[in-house]
Amino acid sequence: MSSIRDLKDFLDHSHSPYHAVANLAARLDADGYTRLSEGADWQLEKGGKYYFTRGGCAVFAFRIPTADPVGFSIAAAHSDRPSFKLKENGVLEGKYTRLSVEGYGGMLIGTWLDRPLSLAGRVQVATEHGAESRLVDIDRDLLLIPNLAIHMNRAANDGYKWDLKSDTMPLFAGADKKATFQEILTEAAGGEILGQDLYLYPRMDAALWGSEEEFISACALDDLQCVWCCAEGFKNAKESASIPVLSIFDSEEVGSSSMQGADSNVLERLIRRICAACGLDADRMLSNSFLVSADNAHALHPNRPEMADSTNAPLINGGPVLKFNANLRYTTDGLAAAIFRSVCRKAGVNVQTYHNRADIPGGSTLGHISMAHVSVPTADVGLAQLAMHSCYETAGTRDSLDMVRVMETFYGLTLTRDEQGFALN
Ligand code: ZN
Secondary structure, rough: OOOOHHHHHHHHHOOOEEEEEEEEHHHHHHHEEOOOOOOHHHHOOOOEEEEEEEEEOOEEEEEOOOOOOOOOEEEEEEEEOOOEEEEEEEEEEOOOEOOOOOOOOEOOHHHOOOOOEEEEEEEEEOOOOEEEEEEOOOOOOOOOOOOOHHHHOHHHOOOOOOOOOOOOOOOEOOOOOOOOEEEEEEEEHOEEEEEEEEEEEEEOEEEEEEEOOEEEOOOOHHHHHHHHHHHHHHHHOOOOOEEEEEEEEOOHOOOOOOOOOOOHHHHHHHHHHHHHHOOOOOHHOOOOOOEEEEOOOEEEOOOOOOHOOOOOOOOOOOOOOEEEEEOOOOOOOHHHHHHHHHHHHOOOOOOOOOOOOOOOOOOOOOOHHHHOOOOOEEEEEEEEEEEOOOOEEEEEEHHHHHHHHHHHHHHOOOOOEEEEEEEEE
């Protein structure tokens, strides 16, 4: 049974994309999934449950039905979040010791200041014959980026342009430190570091709050909330004649073009390999397939409602959101909307809609990128949230559980379609 406490636990232990994927992999292990290697020969059996990871920060899970499959039911979400990445030679010595960091993705910078931070990610530790990938999460209040006092920055409340080469360097130590940063990092890694992908994260745990605990605030709700909802729905779903695929990509916040992003070959290759191993025709299978691209959406803002479209402004806890854009920054078309609405109807869950205000260019997401590699009807959906790309974002508790039900329903249905329409059974 999926619970908000479990979502909170997942968020509190997923301080980097690598940790989120490791947590998902551990859950799949506990549920009896077989871990595959991309470099091995795949022997897939009917009724089998499988997954593999790529790059340590993307994970793909699927089950082979016992009945003859007719298509794929795919959900996609992303493991990464905007943050600051530690640079190489990232220690700035002086009267204070600071770290040198570089922005990853489009964060709301001011939210990162004046709060305890630490570092999490993955390192490559030297071994006799090469290197071993290890997770690192320095689990203590280690760093902080201090604001400039209002007396030294009188314009701070009038719109301030951050100077990224100086304003955002986290403070690590005063003059009399006992251990160098490199010593602390090497100890956390347990050996000599040959390579690193380490990101700042804020030290606050997720909070359930509001008059009825209707809100959840946490780091990286975009997109770990959807990751968790898709993973729970995937896990809970009954068998259908569609092959259920859970795909958690990395690199969405920087354009998806990495080895494990939506703009890589990973999903298409997965589909081809499943079909080859099961004796299925991939092109015919794809003609009965559907992709739900799940990435959070902007809720109507309580203080700035004028920023939203007048008739397509979703509310927190109003249900999952279908996202539309005439220029296909969101892929949802009439067919994909009808398929997703039908799934929500079967799940008994309300569905909302989102358009950008016509004069405000919006973001983009996984859907139109994965569409170029796996061309199936795709709905861009998400959960309504506030303060997207703040280091501490806010969304709805009830929405989370509603989305689990929708994804569980989606994965339990068999889609068939042709040019005349579709059926979901
Ligand atoms: Zn996102």
